[in-house]
Amino acid sequence: MDRLTLLHAFVRLVELGTFTAVADEMRVKQSTVSKWIAELEERLGVQLIERTTRTRRVTEAGELFYERARELLSAWESATAEVQEQAPELRGRLRVSVPVVFGRLFVVPRVADFLQRHEAIEVELLYSDRYVNLIEERIDVAIRVGLPEDSSLTSRKLAETGRHLVASPEYVARRGAPERPSDLKEHTCLLHTGLSNGDVWSFGLPGGGEERARVRGRIAANNSEALLYMARRGFGVALLATWLVRDALDAGELVELLPNLTRPPAPICALMPPRRFVHPRVRRFIDFMVDAFAQARLR
Secondary structure, three states: OOHHHHHHHHHHHHHHOOHHHHHHHHOOOHHHHHHHHHHHHHHHOOOOEEEOOOOEEEOHHHHHHHHHHHHHHHHHHHHHHHHHHOOOOOOEEEEEEEOHHHHHHHHHHHHHHHHHHOOOEEEEEEEOOOOOOOOOOOOOEEEEEOOOOOOOOEEEEEEEEOEEEEEOHHHHHHHOOOOOHHHHHHOOEEEEOOOOOOOEEEEEOOOOOEEEEEOOOOEEEOOHHHHHHHHHOOOOEEEEEHHHHHHHHHOOOOEEOOOOOEOOOEEEEEEEOOOOOOOHHHHHHHHHHHHHHOOOOOO
16 A cells, blocks of 8 residues: 555544544545554554554554654645645535534535535535534534634634524513523523533623623523524523524514623634644635625624
């Protein structure tokens, strides 16, 4: 087998941890990956992976070789990308992770526009409201609402979305409306588990400053559309994006609470794995998204 494939298989084995995961990713049999690693060890004359009946551990030599192999693969990708930069059109595949609701409403139409301009590009869209591991899952770009939990990721802001504190008229009639953020502790709140500090809601005060309220409730979800449904059904108070609640507010299905207070806008970011070189197709895709989201009605 060629050296690049052997290096790639070994690097991904260290990062993913199992032969099965590498085989699934590279679309080969597990036994093939095992043979590749054995071939690489034979060529080098050292043991890279220590195998037992229960565990596999990277040896000291393997750890050293992993760092060098990763640098070599990165250099190869950089060289390839620099040459492709001179090509008349972009080529290759993009793996893009998007939130379920926001992705369906706002990202997919813009991806379609991007594909119309670049016919040699392939895109794989991966819907998820969780924060995916970009390296392990080989994600080129993840588009997320809110700040990333992992500070090592490369981030570029695409836009901002406003947020509204809402409940149904029926809920307000039954439980009353909060007059200040601290009143929320007496209310049933709908929690978004996909956000960091999703149980701490911040509010800007009229005279300046900020007040935070720790909230709780019997319903939590990692999907904002589910929380919107529960709010419309009267199950509690929700803090949701403007673009999601606008129609329900206009129709009177929801009412805004604490309207005299501001909510800090949530950034919409494109996240990339930490790396020194960004492939041209990734960079051009994000540039396109920045321009496209400048026209979006999100606040």
